[in-house]
Amino acid sequence: MPFLLRLLTASCLVLAALIQGPAYAGMTIEIVGGAANRIPVAIAPFLPTGASGDDIAEIVEADLRRSGLFNLVDSSGLGKSGEAEIVDHGQWRARGADALVVGQVSRAADGRLDIRFRLYDVVRKVQLIGFSYLVPPGMSRAIGHKIADAVHEKLIGEPGNYSGRVAYILKRDGRYELQVADADGFNNFTVARSPEPIISPVWSPNGAKIAYVSFEQKKPIVYVQTLADGKRKVVANFRGSNYSPAWSPDGRKLAIALSKDDIAQIYLIDADGGAAQRLSKGGSLDTEPVFSPDGKWLYFTSDRGGSPQIYRMSVDGGEAKRLSFDGNYNVSPAVSPDGKYLAYIRRVGGSFHVAVQELESGQTQVLTDTHFDESPSFAPNSRSILYATLVNGRGVLATVSVDGRIKQRLTLSGDLREPAWAP
Amino acid sequence: MNKANLISLLIAGLLLSGCAELKALTGTDNAPIEERGTVASAGTGTPAATAPAPAAQGSASASSIPAEPAQVVETHALPAPGSTEAQAMADSPMSPVGLRAIVGVPPEQAALLRDPANILSKRVVYFDFDSDAIREEFRGLIEAHAGFLKGNGAARIILQGHTDERGSRDYNLALGQRRGESVKQALSLMGVQNEQIETVSLGEEKPVQEGHDEAAWQRNRRAEIHYLGE
Numbered sequence: 258m259p260f261l262l263r264l265l266t267a268s269c270l271v272l273a274a275l276i277q278g279p280a281y282a283g284m285t286i287e288i289v290g291g292a293a294n295r296i297p298v299a300i301a302p303f304l305p306t307g308a309s310g311d312d313i314a315e316i317v318e319a320d321l322r323r324s325g326l327f328n329l330v331d332s333s334g335l336g337k338s339g340e341a342e343i344v345d346h347g348q349w350r351a352r353g354a355d356a357l358v359v360g361q362v363s364r365a366a367d368g369r370l371d372i373r374f375r376l377y378d379v380v381r382k383v384q385l386i387g388f389s390y391l392v393p394p395g396m397s398r399a400i401g402h403k404i405a406d407a408v409h410e411k412l413i414g415e416p417g418n419y420s421g422r423v424a425y426i427l428k429r430d431g432r433y434e435l436q437v438a439d440a441d442g443f444n445n446f447t448v449a450r451s452p453e454p455i456i457s458p459v460w461s462p463n464g465a466k467i468a469y470v471s472f473e474q475k476k477p478i479v480y481v482q483t484l485a486d487g488k489r490k491v492v493a494n495f496r497g498s499n500y501s502p503a504w505s506p507d508g509r510k511l512a513i514a515l516s517k518d519d520i521a522q523i524y525l526i527d528a529d530g531g532a533a534q535r536l537s538k539g540g541s542l543d544t545e546p547v548f549s550p551d552g553k554w555l556y557f558t559s560d561r562g563g564s565p566q567i568y569r570m571s572v573d574g575g576e577a578k579r580l581s582f583d584g585n586y587n588v589s590p591a592v593s594p595d596g597k598y599l600a601y602i603r604r605v606g607g608s609f610h611v612a613v614q615e616l617e618s619g620q621t622q623v624l625t626d627t628h629f630d631e632s633p634s635f636a637p638n639s640r641s642i643l644y645a646t647l648v649n650g651r652g653v654l655a656t657v658s659v660d661g662r663i664k665q666r667l668t669l670s671g672d673l674r675e676p677a678w679a680p
Numbered sequence: 681m682n683k684a685n686l687i688s689l690l691i692a693g694l695l696l697s698g699c700a701e702l703k704a705l706t707g708t709d710n711a712p713i714e715e716r717g718t719v720a721s722a723g724t725g726t727p728a729a730t731a732p733a734p735a736a737q738g739s740a741s742a743s744s745i746p747a748e749p750a751q752v753v754e755t756h757a758l759p760a761p762g763s764t765e766a767q768a769m770a771d772s773p774m775s776p777v778g779l780r781a782i783v784g785v786p787p788e789q790a791a792l793l794r795d796p797a798n799i800l801s802k803r804v805v806y807f808d809f810d811s812d813a814i815r816e817e818f819r820g821l822i823e824a825h826a827g828f829l830k831g832n833g834a835a836r837i838i839l840q841g842h843t844d845e846r847g848s849r850d851y852n853l854a855l856g857q858r859r860g861e862s863v864k865q866a867l868s869l870m871g872v873q874n875e876q877i878e879t880v881s882l883g884e885e886k887p888v889q890e891g892h893d894e895a896a897w898q899r900n901r902r903a904e905i906h907y908l909g910e
Binding site: 373375386387388389390391392403447448449450451452453454455456457471472473475476477482487489496497498500501514516520521542544545558565586588589602604607609629631632647650674675 | 848
């Protein structure tokens with residue numbers, strides 16, 4: 258892919274030229290479709306430019322642009338508005354902006370960065386919000402994302418997605434790496450590496466641990482690994498196959514699928530391992546459990562009706578209610594953090610698409626036109642879905658907004674699969 | 681990234697998310713700015729002046745190769761003795777680590793398993809799409825292995841079930857398990873003891889043929905027989 262190669266080459270050259278380079282973008286993200294009505298906003302360069310290795314205005318601009326909800330207005334040549342100066346709303350309005358972000362970065366005596374910004378409505382000529390942060394130097398990217406979140410929330414009326422992290426599996430050179438990256442693809446690092454497959458990474462509710470399935474012992478076994486120190490524990494290695502971990506919202510339990518009693522059944526175990534409490538009653542393949550945000554329900558895939566479909570049952574076990582009815586293959590349920598939406602994979606003809614169902618009304622919609630979709634995962638703000646797919650035979654990640662309009666594609670050299678958005 | 685920096689980052693994140701007190705917003709150009717977070721530097725004794733950006737991979741050396749974080753887990757490092765992983769490997773009844781001879785099988789019998797002219801060296805049963813039914817053409821192979829296992833009661837096999845790549849990875853683990861169980865069922869009906877067989881699924885994760893067409897898919901829909909110790 259020549260464009261990607263040029264982009265990666267450019268990134269490497271920029272890194273070599275600077276003494277303290279900006280953070281390395283492991284993954285590139287491109288917008289493929291945006292909202293119909295985008296809010297025009299300008300991000301003036303923060304003063305003074307070049308103060309820290311990462312340009313905060315650029316980070317804010319890139320975040321907002323990637324969301325597909327904003328039109329980024331050209332901010333060059335209008336003179337730099339530090340936050341202390343009076344803003345000339347008229348000249349920004351003339352550029353087509355409805356909103357303006359100005360800010361500055363200065364260094365405190367102890368070496369910390371003092372980062373402050375203001376968001377203006379340049380039509381009504383009023384300040385909407387203004388925040389300041391006093392943080393160690395390495396946190397400028399994180400603050401850039403927080404500013405983008407604050408601007409997004411003020412202008413759109415919903416929380417943004419920019420401060421989050423994603424986990425995913427990267428397969429390259431015959432090896433599998435479980436990696437974590439910022440939501441913008443930067444700062445990716447490896448959590449576990451293996452010559453055998455790793456699948457199904459899932460974040461604990463507080464983001465401190467990841468459970469995953471590893472085939473390093475030539476059979477699927479569930480591990481829980483702590484990110485900070487890399488310590489990990491086998492939590493399920495029963496006879497046969499152990500897979501599909503899902504955390505309870507209180508972080509104390511895992512739902513998993515086991516083959517030890519019947520081909521595929523759902524059990525609960527403590528999050529640090531132990532005896533398995535069986536929830537499925539047998540007679541069908543039951544797998545892919547996920548908890549509802551209130552912890553009371555389990556959504557799962559079952560073929561008890563003759564074909565794989567999505568069901569819901571109480572965490573105490575008991576009767577299951579079928580939720581999917583279109584077609585003969587609906588799998589991989591994911592529930593939005595606000596509890597309103599169910600995403601899953603539907604097979605239509607020979608293609609596999611992300612579909613979403615509004616739980617209250619039961620209305621469903623196929624969202625994607627990619628063909629080999631897997632592994633849907635909701636963003637923390639419930640507004641978009643991260644998933645894996647194939648493009649030209651190569652594994653990539655993608656996002657789609659729940660209304661289907663905004664799409665992104667995330668690529669890295671190698672095959673990407675099994676994404677999970679951190680809570 | 682190293683451990684100290686990651687801990688600083690985590691502490692910073694925790695402090696930031698619990699906001700400092702907010703000041704009133706007056707909405708004019710000169711409105712006071714709300715303090716949104718103050719993070720003390722070097723709280724744990726990390727020298728802030730020399731610490732590279734905690735989350736940045738480049739650090740001060742301008743290398744474009746991400747620094748290896750200290751806490752990467754390499755799955756094929758040997759677990760520390762007495763650790764949970766070592767215990768798990770020891771507990772797993774089918775752990776084949778370090779064995780050279782086929783478990784429970786005298787050498788002259790083991791030779792049969794390796795003889796290319798002997799049907800016992802054939803180990804793969806293939807399946808139709810969406811199916812776990814054993815095709816007629818594989819009956820002879822299964823009968824041969826059933827006879828071998830009955831004659832070598834201490835021998836152990838692992839049946840590995842596989843699927844092609846289409847569809848959900850997790851659901852394919854269940855389907856692969858079903859294929860393995862199907863072969864196990866056939867062996868049991870021929871008199872093989874349950875204790876001699878463990879069935880695992882590798883789902884779509886270990887294809888023998890890469891490719892996105894039926895030629896590849898049909899070679900990947902399979903169950904494999906592995907004798908413990910091979």
